[in-house]
Amino acid sequence: MTGAPILSAFNQAVSEAWASGAGLLLPLGFFAGTAVLVPFSVGSESELLARIGPGILWLALALASFVTLERIFQADLQDGALDLWVQEDASISLIAAAKTLGHWLISGLPLVLLTPLLALTLQVPPEKTLPAMLAYGLGGLTFFMWGGVAAALAASVARAGLLIALIALPFYLPTVIFGTLALEEGLGGASILFLGASTLFALGVAPAAMGAALRLAAD
């Protein structure tokens, strides 16, 4: 078993983002755009925004993961990369996990780094910013892992965006629940631990499911 295909899948995920010319900007722009739409649609009273601000960012994060994940494995199926991965010695689950992690690094992590700025405009109290970033980081990684499973399952379906969202939704819910509770309780509460546990669970289970789904798509 060799690590080379795993590394190359990771590199591919990272470089694909730059190849389109927009790099980090596209997911960031979508994320910020979604969050900025909300004050216009629900009203801009500071108290209201302070209460719903963290939730809006969870929603924007989930939507951003849906939008960017749609083609993550579809392109590999179409250009034949998937067929080569299946023949490699390296486990396809690890290759898929590496690709998803690389994808998260480009399309997920920058969003977390942007949250303090957006949280500021949404009137979230400043002392909550750091715990919030930790929660968004863990939650975002979980979103991308489960979203990756949905994307792998729907890899051979044309225009799979809505299907991916529908499949991934049940798996996102616990994360959103724990994440929101964690923001209310802060780092001292139990919810951040539950959130961490759900992230670890996703990291453990999702790659196996992605691998099985990709092997199916390659057939």
Place this chain on the structure above:
Amino acid sequence: MWSILANPHRFMAFSKIAIPIAFALGLILFGYFLWQGLFVVPTDEVQGGDIFRGMFIHVPSAWMCMGLYVGLAGSSFVWFIWRHELADVAARAIAPIGAGYTALCLATGAVWGKPTWGTWWLWDDARIMSVLVLFFLFIGYMALRAALETRQKAARAGAILAMVGVINVPVIRFSVDIWSSIHQGPSVIRADGPAMSWVYLQPLLLIFLGQLLIISALILILMRAEIYNQQADAALARRLSKA
């Protein structure tokens, strides 16, 4: 025992006899004890008067939707490991019935919740949320199967999704203990024996048994229909290849 039925011919012979028996027995049990539950057993004033009779619909449907999901995941597992075609046919038949029962559980819960809790719906109750998740799992499962072009691919993708989603079932089971909100704790299946009086427990269990029989008959009917469908496809393919 089940592997005997994995042979489609034996399955067809078995289901032909089993369906009418299960259906008739189920209807009698369900009908008689539902009547008992709704009209005969004494009113429980502690539980808010006659509204508690909603339990005889709500509780069996809640057990059923979880049980059906476990059945879906179990037959997906059997299909994924041993590739018994009938297991996939069963999974395919269970999904719509499971979605229907989950919807029934949510709907009757809402009707029961309005007079007793004062609200149709409560977003921060873990039990309601996890049943809602179950509903979306069933819907997502059916949507995924419908989107994939071949039966084989649909079966494999559906099996993976159903097996990953099974984690939700223990979450529902323990959600009442861990994040207790508005939903009451378990009163039938608990370590120190049922807290419910036998007067109510007996019709409840027998209604559940009756529904279980009816549902088994429905699943068998859907499975037979699917097998006929596959046989028709095969016959058509044979005829086309000759022509």
